[in-house]
Amino acid sequence: MKRNFRILLGLWILSIIGISLRGGPVTYGIFFLLTLLPVSSLFYIWLVILLFKIFQDLEGKELTANHPAVFRFVLQNESFLLFSGVRVRFYSDFSEISGLSDDIEYELMPKERIERKTDLVCKYRGNYEVGVRTIEVTDFFRFFTIAYKNPEPLRLKVKPDIVHLTELKHTEILLSAVKDSRIHPNEADVLMREYVTGDDPRLINWKASGAHGKLMIRERIGEQQEGIGILMDPHRYSDRMEDYLPLENRILETVIALNLYLMEQGIPVETVIREDRTEYLNVDPHIGFESFYARMANYRFTHASTTETLIAEVLRQARLFHKKTVILVLHEWCASADSLVQELIRNGIYTAVYLVNDTASDTPIAAHRADVIQVSVNADLTEVL
Amino acid sequence: MAAVLYELIMTAVLALSAMSSFCFLSGMEEVRTEYYLCTALIELVLVLARKLKTRGRLILAGVCISVIAGIVLSVPQEERIGFLLEHRWVFWVLAGSTACALLEWRAQSHRWLRAIPAAAGIGVLIFFMVRGIQKGKSAVLFILLYLLILLAEAVQRSWKKEGQTNAQAHIAFAFPFLALPVLVVSLFTMPAEPYQWKHIRSLMENVRSQYEVLRQTLNLKRNWDHSEAEVGFTDEVEFFGNLNSSSYEALRIHTIGVSPGTGIYLSGRSFDSFNGRSWQKTDTSDDNYRMYDLIETLSAIITYDGDSLRDYVRTSGLEIDCKGIRTEHVFMPAKTMPQIRNHETMQEGGDLWFTGRKNDEYAIDYCRLNRRYEKFEDLLNHPSIELPSKEVIEDAAKVLQGLDVSEYTPQSFTAYRNRIRDIYCPKTELSAEMRSWLDDVLEGALTDYEKLVAIEKVLSRLTYTSSPGELPETVTSPAEFLDYLIFESKQGYCTHFATAFVLLARAEGIPARYQQGYCFSAGEEETKVLSTHAHAWAEAYIEGIGWLDFEPSPGFKRYAGWKVTARSDSTNNNVTALVEEEEEEEEETEATADTAAELQETRSSRRTYLPLLLAGLFLIAYIPLDILIRKLRYRKMSDREKIRILFRRCMRILRRMGYRPGPGETLQEFKTRVNREIPEVYLRFIHVYEEILYGERDVSERDLTVFETAVYDLRQLFVQKLTNRRNRSEF
Structure with a gap:
């Protein structure tokens, strides 16, 4: 009281x-x-x-996590009443507004407006509300303060951050993958065939097509069976946004950062994800990164998709076994992951596991000669990866 | 604007508080409305005079003088002095308002000065409260409003906020919400008595009654320790050393045909046998004693003075609701008609009981006796002991709403009287001392009624107390009880006195019994009978009359009755003439009043229109004069001064159009900003002004032309914008 x-x-x-x-x-x-x-x-x-009006605006409707966007909000008093004490509280769990404190109370004379322009940074990728969360109104004797929710919150779709790695701390990943698997763009393609409807147009070899007078597509021999495979944990581990958003954000950023780095190193990468069904996403200099990023930005972690389901599918399809190196990006270790790692190692495939977790775990995989790298949810990826 | 409003609010409220407080403190019953209006108007003028510039002040002063002159001139010359003397309060109000305004203006820079009027206001409130001044409502409310404003300002000053936090503007715009509760409070009545919390008390009584009902239902016994007991009706009679009062509502009575204030005795249970320490009921006969008693009394009256029956007896009704007691007893006055509508009852020794139902509402009809009527007293002193005849009994039945009286015969009356003697007049031994004392008391009393009245009187001279102390162990018989009460203790409560009366009456051979029930005064329509109204009294039987109740307890009201007067039939012939004369006088007075009212109306309309006319004339004369004077002054100015004046005019026009220089904004920045909406040609003057001001060059004719053209063009633009806006709004 x-x-x-x-x-x-x-x-x-x-x-x-x-x-x-x-x-x-x-x-x-x-x-x-x-x-x-x-x-x-x-x-x-x-x-x-009843009479108080608040306007808020963001430049751009789609933001990227950790990238500031210009945020403008206006408190407006269009009536003849005095607004003696108005406080604005912002969403702060997943976003930060610089230069504006929640503790400021505003007084607005009749017909007065207060405009503020500042930066808003979203911490995590996802679909959530930012900006003004609640408005508190206090009377002129400071007897009561009544808070009400902003009836029109700003809802944003935030894309995951793209972290540019300059180097990979765990060079074994590179070493095991680079050998025999780098694409040598200057070498002639080994095999060419005619373009068939349904082939990826990006694989068309224009030089060869000009020479042959018809569209020719390069067939990658061995490329699909080389390079690095990344398996991403598809599961949503909590119902609370405060718990799952940071974690999922970190998992996605890790996968995206790895993909980008490896692509820049000329190493083809195939990422296995699962939403309703298992998908294999390829990234290489020819295919490009944008479509992969767009797909990852739209990716949804679900309760139904579990690591076990994904790993079972992977084991059945066995595509990862054609890789030189396999990276698992998981939140929690499980028996299925253990089986997969054992299988991979038995097949001579170098395996690295990125455990996105804040608690140090004693995983049994250490015994299987796979590298385990702990990635904290809030760590700087350039320091960890 | 906000500053003006703030000042007006503070000075007006302070002045109104001071004025109304002064009026009430000086003994005025009511402060006239014109005092308030005058005060508010004076404050408005003072604030405007402070805020306006010279020209505005001149206009204001001119209007005020015109209005005052108009008012004075509207009064005939010969009445002017009287008029001024009659309205000398205006000067007091003017002086007081000016003082308040000066104090408030100083207080704006020295805020501690506000403590003075605040403390004075609180002092006035305390004075009003202590002295019980009831008429100062408006003064109180104005003082409270002033304190409220000070409080709001203090809260605002201590509050850290962003935006426009100016306290003056804050108060100016918050004032409606400060004044609103005060305005609403002014509509409430403020009684002179403290609040009685009737509803809360009623609720508490209801809760208590319900608790008592529950307690009785669960048969939770009271404290049976003989040293203490609580006041209330019980089925037993014992003597306690100390009675505690804890009041709850026992019955709720709705009276029909009973005057307010009439004492009513509701008997619940009667007792016939006393052993020296307690009463018992041994008479368990189910004979309809009540009916016999009613018939006997009515028969006696009918036989004595049947034509004036209503002077002796009247029927009344009671609706009784047992709120706080749970009982099968039927509480009713003496002479109640024994049939109770919609209820089944049984009699036991003259007491009525509900069969099988408790705690219900019921209605009874009963006969009230006019004990104060001297003829009735005469009847009581000289009753006829003859048995009532069949005809008389039938006449009595008519009074009893046609009840069946066939079983009541002279023979049955004989048996009834014998039974009364047997049960209610046992041999009562007295000590020799008591016998001697009683003989002294009854000296000169010849009839039974006179003896009973004498006994009642002597007992009522003892002391009534609810803490008489316990009966000594040595009291074991009626004689010992009487000796203890009359010679030793000389005090007691109703039980003691009723017991003593019955014993003394029986000692004289008069049948008597102890009655227990409730005694209260009838209200307007409804009466709450509390537990503390439980009472004991005595009834004595006079052969030929029936049972009569007697009240021996000191301090209790005795006989109810009514005045019996003769009716008058004479009329006064002169009354008509008198009324006509009065009507003529009224017509004359009305005619005179009409003429006076017309005259008054003429004067007041002059008093309204003449000042307004003079004020209007002043303005009409002043404005062209003012323009002329300004033009003459302008002509005499140097070129530099002219430029300054013209520049201010241009900026004023821009302000009216909504373009104000921002805080810290330079003229150039201002020009750049305004240029986005207004063509450059209208703003050339700013550039020229800057050149003159900062370049310190001389002013040429061309410069003056630029400015004069700018003033003209901006005015045109302003008018054009206004016209455009109006046209848009029409669409």
């Missing part, structure tokens, strides 16, 4: 004692006034809530 209201309550009780002991305009006047003051204050707050 606010201090001023406590004082009012105390005086009101005293006034009740006053009218019980003595009549007259003084005692009754004070009693009635003290009874009506909170009513008047509440009525005032109700009017302010």
Whole structure:
């Protein structure tokens, strides 16, 4: 209870004692006034809530995590009422607004507006609300503060951050993958065939097509069976946004960073993901990174998709077994992952596991000669990967 | 604007508080509305005079003088002095308002000065409260409003906020919400008595009654320790040393045909046998004693003075609701008609019981006796002991709403009277001392009724107390009880006195019994009978009359009755003439009043229109004069001064169009900003002004032309914008 209201309550009780002991305009006047003051204050707050307008705007509708965007918000009083105390609280779990504190209270005279322009940074990828969360209105005697939710919050789709790695800390990944698997773009393609409807147009070899007079497509021999495979944990581990958003964001960023780095090193990468079904996404200099990034930005982690399901599918299809190196990006270790790692190692495939987790775990895979790298949810990826 | 409003609010509220407080402190019953209006108007003028510039002040002063002159001139010359003397309060109000305004203006820079009027206001409130001044409602409310404004300002100053946090503007715009509760409070009545909390008390009583019902239902016994007991009706009679009062509502009675204030005795249970320490009921006969008693009493009256029956007896009704007690007893006055509508009852020794139902509402009809009527007293002193005849009994039945009286015969009356003697007049031994004392008391009393009245009187002279102390162990018989009460203790509560009465009456051979129930005064329509109204009294039987109740307890009301007067039939012939004369006088007075009212109306319309006319004339005369004076002054100015004046005019026009220089904005920045919406040609003057101001060059004719053209063009632009806006709004 606010201090001023406590004082009012105390005086009101005293006034009740006053009218019980003595009549007259003084005692009754004070009693009635003290009874009506909170009513008047509440009525005032109700009017302010009705008349108060707030505008907020972001440059661009799609943001990227960790990249600032210009955020503008306007508090407007279009009425003839005075707004004595208005406080604006922002969403802060997943985004940060620089230069604006939640503790500031504003006073707006009639027809006055207050405009602020600042930066908004979204911490995680996802679909969530940013900007003004609640508005608190206080009356002029500071008896009551009533908070109400912003009826029109700013809902954003935030894409995952692209972390540019300059080097990979765990060079074994590279070493095992680079040998015999780098595409040598200057070497002639080994095999050419005619273009068939349905082939990826990016594989068309124009030089050869000009020479042959028809569209020719390069067939990659051995490329699909070389390079690095990345398996991404598809599971949503919690129902609370505060828990799953940071984690999923980190998993995605890790996978994207690895893909980008390896692509830049000329190493083909195939990423296995699962939403409703298992998908294999390829990234190489020819195919490009944008479509992969777009797909990853739209990716949805679900409760139904589990690591076990994905690994079972992978084992059945066995595409990863054609890779030189396999990277698992997981949140939690499980028995299926253990089986997969054992199988991979038995087949001579170098395996690295990135465990996106804040708690150090003692995984049994250490015994299977796979490298385990712990990636904290809030760590700087350039330091860890 | 906000600053003006703030000042007006503060000075006006302070002045109104001071004025109304002064009026009430000086003994005025009511402050006239014109005092308030005058105060508010004076404050408005003072604030405007402070805020306006010279020209505005001149206009204001001119209008005020015109209005005052108009008011004075509207009064005939010969009445002017009287008029001024009659309205000398205006000067007091002016002085007080000016003082308040000066104090408030100083207080704006020295805020501590506000403590003075605040403390004075609180002092006035305390004075009003202590002295019990009831009429000062408006003064109180204005003082409270002033304190409220100070409080709001203090809260605002201590509040850290961003935006426009100027306290003056804050108060100016928050004022409606500060004034609103005060305005609403002014509509409430403020009684002179403290609040009685009737609803809360009623609720508490209801809760208590329900608790008692519950307690009785669960048969939770009261404290049976003989040293203490609580006041209330019980089925037993014992003597306690100390009675505690804890009040709850026992019955709720709705009276029909009973005057407010009439004492009513509702008997619940009667007792016939006393052993010296407690009463018992041994009479368990189910004979309809009540009916016999009613018939006997009515027969006696009918036989004595049947034509004036209503002077002796009247029927009334009671609707009784047992709120806080749970009982099968039927509480009813003496002479109640024994049939109770919609309820089955049984009699036991003259007491009525509900069969099988408790705690219900019921209605009874009963006969009230006019004990104060001297003829009735005469009847009581000289009753006829003859048995009522069949005809008389039938006449009595008519009074009893046609009840069946066939079983009541002279023979059955004989048996009834014998039974009464047997049960209610056992041999009562007295000590020799008591016998001697009683003989002294009854000296000169010849009839039974006179003896009973004498006994009642002597007992009522003892002391009534709810803490008489326990009966000594040595009291074991009626004689010992009487000796203890009359000679030793000389105090007690109703049980003691009723017991003593019955014993003394029986000692004289008069049948008597102890009655227990409730005794209260009838209200307007409804009466709450509390537990503390439980009472004990005595009834004595006079042969030929029936049972009569007697009240021996000191301090209790005795006989109810009513005045019996003769009716008058004479009329006064002169009354008509008198009324006509009065009507003529009224017509004359009305005619005179009409003429006076017309005259008054003429004067007040002059008083309204003449000041307004003079003020209008002043303005009409002033404006062209002012323009002329300004033109003459302008002509005498140096070129540099002219440029300054013209520049200010241009900026004023721009301000009216909504273009104001921002805080810290240079003229060039201002020009660049305005140029986005207004063509450059209208803003050339700014550039020229800057050249003159900062370049310190001389002003040429060309410069003056630029400015004069700018003023003209901006005015045209302003008018054009206004016209455009109006046209748009029409669409």
